[in-house]
Amino acid sequence: MKFLQRLGIGLLVGIALCLQSQAQEYLYFNTGSGGAGKLVSANEEKVGMLLEGSKSWNTGRDRVIMAFNQVGNYLIVEDLSKDEAQALEQINSFYNEAGGSKIVNDILIKAAPFEIIACTITSDGDAINYRTTDGNSAAINRDDLLAIIKRDGSHQLLKDATEVVVNLRTNYAKFQQLRTLKKTTPEPFKPTTAPSPQTSVAQAPKPEIEAAAPSKEKKKLTPEEQKLYKARSIAKVTELTKLLNDIVDKTKSKSEKDEAIKEALKIFVPGSQMEVSSVNNPVKLASRSVEDYLTRLSKLNYPKIEITTANLAMVEDFESDDKGNHWGIVTGEQVFDAGVFRDVTKKNYKIKLQPYKKAEKENERNYQVLIGSVSVVVSQ
Incomplete structure (x- = not known):
């Protein structure tokens, strides 16, 4: 039987090159090879397969890494439940998907x-x-x-x-x-007021600088101020990235991570949200409070994580609202490298310039740079 199993896997390798570009059910193995077939069962140790020619095989769970169905969607075997009944439900749902x-x-x-x-x-x-x-x-x-x-x-x-x-x-x-993305016409940037606070970040530390009283009329930034605060906005995103690395650093204690979370919360507009892509949410992106997002980061269990940003730039000039604030967007790529996998995600960071006044310079305009909600940019 073991000989036949080895023979069956060998046949799969042989037919892989001629079949893998076809619209069909297909399996891939940890050897890097693949062949026509489908999953039929899974438990903690093994997976069952139905191969081309109606041949049924069982093999170690770690030997099969991915399946494709007829409509071109994929299923990662590692994401299957180890409970046999739940895994069967996942498998049946996967193969019953309709593209249309x-x-x-x-x-x-x-x-x-x-x-x-x-x-x-x-x-x-x-x-x-x-x-x-x-x-x-x-x-x-x-x-x-x-x-x-x-x-x-x-x-x-x-x-x-x-x-x-x-x-x-x-x-x-x-x-x-x-x-399923259809052609869309991007909407022009429209300044908005700060998002309403959410319960999960209601206790976030307040900015240490006292905000100035709201202005009844929109005061635009001068060209010099635009240039200055664009640079400070990009620097603020870089500052956030440094704090994120402190939060995921396995060499730091829980108290050090908690302190880094507290510092990170200070640079966000209260109530801001973090949009993330999730393996467990195959339909749409997930949105979390900043506090929840940072806490989850601190609990990741990879041996080493490095978070970097690249190609940071302001999308356009700051726009003013009727409360004296100015709003803009920094765009860039966030690289999440955990060794076992590497993810590059393009993100938009909403930026708020919140006015404050210095007692010794009553007539000078100054702004605190805060980060608002962060969204994932879907590639076109």
Whole structure:
């Protein structure tokens, strides 16, 4: 029997190259190989498979890493419940999914920097030519991609499956959203007042600087002030990144992490939210209070985590509201590197310039830079 099992896996490896670009049920293994087949069961130790030709096999749970269904959605075996009944429910739900008219885009998964591109592929060769969701033409070298997943359900993995699965697992929410993303016209930036406070961050420390009384008329920033506070806004996001690294640092004690959380809360507008992509939420992005987000970060159990930012820039000039505040957006990429996986997410950081006055300079305008809600930017 063991010989037959080895033979069956060997056959899968042999047919992998000719079948993996077809619209079909497909399995990938920890050897990096794959073949036509589907999951039928799973428990704490083993998974059951139905392979091409109606052959049933059981193998160690850690040997099978990912499955694709007919519509091109994927399931990471590590995310299956270890309870056999719950796992069966997950598996049946996965294979009963229907794509239909909801799936409108092809997906290109770029390797470095990591990016999920929603598009319509126009030609598929050494270079992939495609149209973006806003109608622009573009091209990318096949060697720069991890995978191609088409709207007809077919897929191709262009790197080793063990490398691809790490990135797919942490970005399932984005993948699902982009497959169904239709052309949209971006709305112009509109300044808003600060979000209403949420219960979870109601106890966040208040800014130490006393705010000035609201102004009845909108006072725009001078060009010099625009330049100054744009630089300070980018510096504020960099400051946040440093605090995030303190919060996830395994060498720091709980009290040191708690102090870093307290310092981070000081630089946020009370009631701000953090938008995150979640493996457990395959349909849409999740939004959490800043305090909850920071607390969760402090409890991550990876041996080493490094968080960096890249390409930080202001989207446009600050806009004024009728309360004397000024609002802008810093955009950039946040890189989360935990060793076992690396995620690059483009984010928008809402920035609030809150006026305050210095007693010795009553006529001089000064602003405290605060970070508001942080949102994930879905790649087009």
